[in-house]
Amino acid sequence: MTALLRTDAVSKSFGGVQALDGATIEVEEGSIAGLIGPNGSGKTTLFNVITGYETVDGGDVYLGDQRITNAAPDKVFSAGIGRTFQLTRVFSRLTVMENMIVAAQHAERGQGRLRNPLARAGGPATRRRATELLEFTGIVGHAGALAETLSYGQRKLLELSYVLMAEPAIVLLDEPAGGVNLTLISTIADRIRELNQRGTTFLIVEHNMDFVMGLCDQVTVLDYGTAVVSGPPDVIRTDPRVLDAYLGTAEDDDDIAVG
Amino acid sequence: MSQGTVNAGPAQAGGTVQAPAGRDRRATAIRLGLLGVLLFIAVIFPLVITNALYTQFAVDTMIYVGAVAAWNLFSGYTGYIALGHAVFFGTGAYTVGLLTKQWKLPGGDIFALLPLGGLVAALVAVPLGLIALRVRRHTFVVITIAFFFIFQLMAFNLSFTGGNQGLSSPFFLWSASDYNNPFYYVGLIIAVGTITLSWLIRNSRFGLQLLAIRDDEDRAQGLGVRTMKVKLIAYAISGGISGMIGGLWWFFIGQALPETAFNPLFDLTVALMAFLGGFGTLAGPVLGALILEPLQQWIGITFTNGYVSDIVLGVLFLAVILFLPRGIVPTGAEFVTKWRVAQARRREPGPGGSAPPAPPGSPAASRTSTPAAGTPSTGTPSTGGVR
Ligand SMILES: Nc1ncnc2c1ncn2[C@@H]1O[C@H](COP(=O)(O)OP(=O)(O)O)[C@@H](O)[C@H]1O
Ligand SMILES: [Mg+2]
Numbered sequence: 241m242t243a244l245l246r247t248d249a250v251s252k253s254f255g256g257v258q259a260l261d262g263a264t265i266e267v268e269e270g271s272i273a274g275l276i277g278p279n280g281s282g283k284t285t286l287f288n289v290i291t292g293y294e295t296v297d298g299g300d301v302y303l304g305d306q307r308i309t310n311a312a313p314d315k316v317f318s319a320g321i322g323r324t325f326q327l328t329r330v331f332s333r334l335t336v337m338e339n340m341i342v343a344a345q346h347a348e349r350g351q352g353r354l355r356n357p358l359a360r361a362g363g364p365a366t367r368r369r370a371t372e373l374l375e376f377t378g379i380v381g382h383a384g385a386l387a388e389t390l391s392y393g394q395r396k397l398l399e400l401s402y403v404l405m406a407e408p409a410i411v412l413l414d415e416p417a418g419g420v421n422l423t424l425i426s427t428i429a430d431r432i433r434e435l436n437q438r439g440t441t442f443l444i445v446e447h448n449m450d451f452v453m454g455l456c457d458q459v460t461v462l463d464y465g466t467a468v469v470s471g472p473p474d475v476i477r478t479d480p481r482v483l484d485a486y487l488g489t490a491e492d493d494d495d496i497a498v499g
Numbered sequence: 500m501s502q503g504t505v506n507a508g509p510a511q512a513g514g515t516v517q518a519p520a521g522r523d524r525r526a527t528a529i530r531l532g533l534l535g536v537l538l539f540i541a542v543i544f545p546l547v548i549t550n551a552l553y554t555q556f557a558v559d560t561m562i563y564v565g566a567v568a569a570w571n572l573f574s575g576y577t578g579y580i581a582l583g584h585a586v587f588f589g590t591g592a593y594t595v596g597l598l599t600k601q602w603k604l605p606g607g608d609i610f611a612l613l614p615l616g617g618l619v620a621a622l623v624a625v626p627l628g629l630i631a632l633r634v635r636r637h638t639f640v641v642i643t644i645a646f647f648f649i650f651q652l653m654a655f656n657l658s659f660t661g662g663n664q665g666l667s668s669p670f671f672l673w674s675a676s677d678y679n680n681p682f683y684y685v686g687l688i689i690a691v692g693t694i695t696l697s698w699l700i701r702n703s704r705f706g707l708q709l710l711a712i713r714d715d716e717d718r719a720q721g722l723g724v725r726t727m728k729v730k731l732i733a734y735a736i737s738g739g740i741s742g743m744i745g746g747l748w749w750f751f752i753g754q755a756l757p758e759t760a761f762n763p764l765f766d767l768t769v770a771l772m773a774f775l776g777g778f779g780t781l782a783g784p785v786l787g788a789l790i791l792e793p794l795q796q797w798i799g800i801t802f803t804n805g806y807v808s809d810i811v812l813g814v815l816f817l818a819v820i821l822f823l824p825r826g827i828v829p830t831g832a833e834f835v836t837k838w839r840v841a842q843a844r845r846r847e848p849g850p851g852g853s854a855p856p857a858p859p860g861s862p863a864a865s866r867t868s869t870p871a872a873g874t875p876s877t878g879t880p881s882t883g884g885v886r
Contacts, residue, residue: 291721313721323721331714334707342711343722345704361704406723 243302244269244441245290245321245410250299251465252285259285261465262299267410267458272432272442274452274473277462278486283445284326286462287412291323292316303409322403323412326445328395332388336379336398337362339387340370343402366405373401377431393420400431410441417448429455453477461485541687545680552800554679558751560792561686565744566765567772567784568693573737574770575779576706577730578713579635582766583627583643584741586650589760590623591616591742592749596666597659609668610685613746620742621735628734632727635716647761654757665756668749682751689747690785693740697781709733713779764809768795771812775819777826786827791815 243266252260259282267273275283288294290301292313300309303319311319331339341362362370374380377397382390390398396416403411413432417425429451432442446452452459453473460470463485469476476482545554566588574581595616599609631642654660700706708729711719720726749755772791777783798808823830 293717293721313717314723314725317721317723325718329715329718331711331718333714334710338707338710341704342707342719342724345708345723357705358699358703360702361707402722 242269243267244304245443246302247286247290248300248302250286250289250301251297252282252289252294253297259465260289260296260299263462263465263467265460265467265470267441267443269409269441270436270439271457272436272444272455274456274459275443275445275462276447276449276452276459276476276482281462281485282465283462284414285465287323287414287445290316290412291321317406317408320406320409321412322406322408322410324396324399324403324414324416326414326418328392328399330387330390330395330398330402332386334387335384336374336387336390337367337370337383339398340373340402340405341366343405344370370401370405373404377401378427393424396420396424396428400428404435404440408440410443411435413442413444413446415446416444417446417451425451538691541691545677545683549677551679554677554683556793556796558679558682558686559796560789561683561690562744562748562751563768563772563788563792564785565686565690565693566741567769567788568690568697569737569740569744570766570769571773571779571784572693572697572700572740573733575773575784576700576709576713577733578779579632579730580640580770581631581643581734581737582640582770583645583647584738584769585761585763585765586627586643586646587620587624587738587741588745588748588765589650589654589755589757589762590620591745592755592760593654593660593666593745594619594742595746596668596749596755599668600666605669607681609750610681610747613685613689613743616746617739617743620745621739623742624735624738625731627738628731632730632734647763647766651757651761654761660757663757665754665760666749668753679751682747685747686744689740689743694781694785696736701781705729705732764812767816768812771816771819774826775815775823777828777830780826780828783826783828 245265245267247263247265249262249264250260251258251262261282263282263286265273265275265286275286277283285294289296290308292308292311292315295310300307302308303321306319308316308319308321331342334342338361344362344366371380371383374383377400379390379394379397379401382394387395387398400411400413400416416428416432420428425448432444432455436442444452444456453476456473458470459473459476461468461476461479461482463481468485469479469481471479544557548554548557566584570581570584573579591613595609595612598604598612598615604612627646631639631646634642655663660666700709708719708724708726711722711724712726712730716726745760749760752759768791772787773784774787775783775791776785776787795808795812798811802808819826
């Protein structure tokens with residue numbers, strides 16, 4: 241049992257809405273895990289709770305054997321969890337390179353650069369790494385441009401790039417394929433696979449079933465804030481509880497094409 | 500809402516338009532040259548223009564240049580609009596005033612107290628920041644205003660502040676003809692120092708974190724930025740410099756009263772200067788102070804009715820918000836960029852193609868390699884030092 245990330249009966253309510261109701265999930269080290277479920281089932285809330293953007297009402301979050309329940313976002317990031325947002329959040333009035341450097345604070349701590357706070361932002365090592373990552377995601381040509389000039393898809397790539405600056409052990413992606421074109425979807429899938437082969441663990445929320453089923457080793461289904469079933473893609477695809485979860489919320493089922 | 504919504508360009512789509520290195524270097528040279536000329540003018544100003552009325556205006560202007568640069572270093576960079584910096588200005592004024600009285604310092608030695616006034620103001624900023632920086636936007640603004648009223652009340656009512664009599668500075672028997680000059684040069688040093696510090700911060704990791712907070716504070720925190728610490732340091736630096744300037748002001752004016760040292764118009768004026776010139780830019784707020792303070796002084800002597808100046812301030816505030824919401828510097832920079840793009844387009848070879856090919860590295864050459872189809876990016880070039 242080498243669960244890298246684990247939530248243990250996590251609950252969270254907003255007023256009357258029970259967004260998470262004892263959600264227990266596990267992500268194996270070195271895997272690509274999927275998290276699916278109808279709209280409003282609590283996927284984003286679970287990400288928020290893990291990464292410190294929301295506090296839990298009950299339950300615990302563990303990274304390895306370290307308890308990180310309710311740790312602040314900067315602590316969670318330093319501990320090795322990176323994430324992207326469903327709607328991209330980049331620093332729009334900073335350049336793409338500056339966006340990368342903002343995320344390098346944690347990496348630079350090891351280089352002793354933090355002693356002089358007025359040193360030029362981003363040392364040579366940081367810039368080199370940022371350039372490599374931007375080459376990897378294919379937006380290095382925009383390094384000097386303001387992030388607000390990027391297209392939506394490019395912003396998604398920038399978010400993935402700067403999260404990688406800190407070399408996180410696990411990356412949480414909230415709908416990486418949402419709202420981007422088909423070419424880019426396959427590029428993103430390729431990059432995830434490559435990173436995974438180099439040792440990065442992933443937890444991915446996604447509505448695009450081909451994307452999830454093609455990429456993930458293990459898929460967990462969330463329904464009304466509870467993890468109802470977890471297993472390999474083939475099993476999930478045919479599990480009656482999954483169909484039930486989706487068909488039970490009829491207004492959202494256009495989002496999914498099971499099978 | 501998931502599959503195939505096409506609005507993303509292919510990942511490898513072409514590079515953005517960037518200024519060629521040659522023009523970049525020329526722009527830097529022009530900028531540095533301009534800066535040198537400005538600094539030269541600032542240094543010789545009181546030697547050339549010796550009329551005491553004008554040198555007094557010059558001191559007031561320097562005080563505001565420093566104050567707005569200090570304010571911008573926090574508010575402009577983080578996006579947190581503070582309207583209680585008079586707290587630090589007044590704290591500095593009272594600290595320098597009280598210490599002068601306590602230690603019975605003679606003449607020019609009082610200048611040596613300014614860093615101490617700044618330090619006390621910075622120390623005051625720490626607990627205030629710890630309270631106010633927990634909240635954002637309007638709530639933050641309101642809390643800073645509340646601090647202001649609390650401090651003004653304390654200045655009126657505490658035993659050691661001199662109540663509504665305030666604190667007077669000693670009278671000096673300096674020559675009347677160049678009486679203003681020491682104040683002017685100390686003000687200039689503080690102003691230039693603050694602008695230099697702002698520039699250093701703008702290019703540093705610390706400054707980048709402040710700007711990231713301005714764009715999306717929660718996102719910055721999620722990328723490892725210790726947002727509270729970073730904001731608090733900026734707030735304390737900004738408050739500390741405001742305190743030094745307050746001390747200088749007390750020394751220059753000769754008296755601190757609760758309603759003049761803790762003056763509500765101070766923050767409004769400083770904010771207006773910053774917005775007029777360009778909130779958050781390096782040059783904008785300074786430009787705003789250089790325009791507005793002399794203007795106010797001129798109105799003050801032209802119209803004997805004291806309210807005219809306040810009315811002009813209010814009207815200008817409205818005008819800036821309505822017509823120049825981003826300020827002179829960003830609007831000007833955008834205008835220049837648009838003009839250059841238009842120029843470059845005109846130079847591009849037409850369909851007939853008789854125009855000579857643009858040499859590599861010329862603006863035209865870089866504009867023709869515009870992004871490939873599917874990339875909406877227009878590649879706004881970085882406006883460099885003034886952004
Ligand atoms: N900040 C919030 N305030 C109030 N309700 C929220 C908030 N965040 C999420 N919710 C509610 O919690 C439920 C789960 O939302 P979410 O986690 O975004 O679902 P998903 O990502 O699976 O679509 C929804 O009913 C949503 O309206
Ligand atoms: Mg969601």
